[in-house]
């Protein structure tokens with residue numbers, strides 16, 4: 001694939017297009033997700049996992065089942081790279097069972113799974129991985145390019161980040177990417193950003209979470225994704241997003257800077273990890289970094305949200321929580 005657009009010209013072109021974009025209705029598919037009876041939700045987040053149970057994938061899966069039961073989770077989020085090395089070959093690809101259906105078998109994980117695609121998924125037949133026909137094999141599978149999960153108190157905005165990354169277009173390093181549904185790239189990205197911006201702006205949810213495969217900020221081997229820093233981050237910051245959650249780097253990581261109200265969370269420890277790389281220059285912004293396998297849980301109530309990172313033994317590695325007042329003025333009289 002050739003691309004005549006460097007990151008600079010692409011961002012300028014998109015910025016121009018966005019500023020003149022008509023105020024269209026949001027086009028992103030919305031899936032309704034029920035809450036618990038008290039209105040709260042809880043879920044797990046795992047990324048970068050589909051390796052036939054190897055590299056501790058099965059151990060992480062087992063602990064997800066245990067923590068999932070404890071928390072009575074409502075669903076599971078995957079941050080992408082669902083099937084290694086090269087996505088799915090067809091809807092009949094045995095990898096779907098070997099790396100997903102037969103691995104995450106704990107009763108507590110028999111809930112909807114909401115999945116984005118990662119760059120490795122784009123190396124296979126993307127339409128196969130997106131196909132609703134996979135639900136005949138395993139009804140949990142909800143994989144789309146970009147979509148919204150509406151859980152009343154919280155909305156989750158799933159963003160297809162792979163097409164943002166210039167490197168895959170400029171030098172694919174011998175890999176074949178299935179860009180069938182993405183071309184022409186510029187209008188694909190423009191439409192996605194416009195739809196996301198509209199949906200975020202119109203969202204009445206108390207908590208807003210954005211999920212993508214690639215990190216906006218990361219100390220691990222892939223580092224910050226500059227295309228997302230310039231094109232996606234400003235939209236998230238302008239629309240009161242609480243968390244940006246990603247995979248891609250095979251670690252667990254929590255970054256929070258004084259320049260941004262967003263918590264940047266990496267949950268990419270679903271299987272192969274331990275890359276032994278760390279490059280971050282502002283230690284005060286790095287709230288937690290773990291190079292090994294694990295996953296994250298999220299619990300959200302009307303007034304509180306908390307995240308926890310776990311390792312391959314289910315040990316708690318890191319916790320963070322925050323709160324928002326229910327009714328600012330009434331709280332004093334109650």
Ligand SMILES: *[C@@H]1O[C@H](CO)[C@@H](O)[C@H](O)[C@H]1NC(C)=O
Pocket residue numbers: 055056272273274292293312
């Ligand atoms: C599995 O997890 C253990 C504990 O973290 C770790 O020591 C080991 O290296 C991991 N195995 C692989 C293949 O990553």
Ligand SMILES: *[C@@H]1O[C@H](CO)[C@@H](O)[C@H](O)[C@H]1NC(C)=O
Pocket residue numbers: 223279280
């Ligand atoms: C560390 O990251 C910075 C950018 O944040 C980069 O310029 C530098 O080359 C990286 N260092 C290493 C050793 O990779």
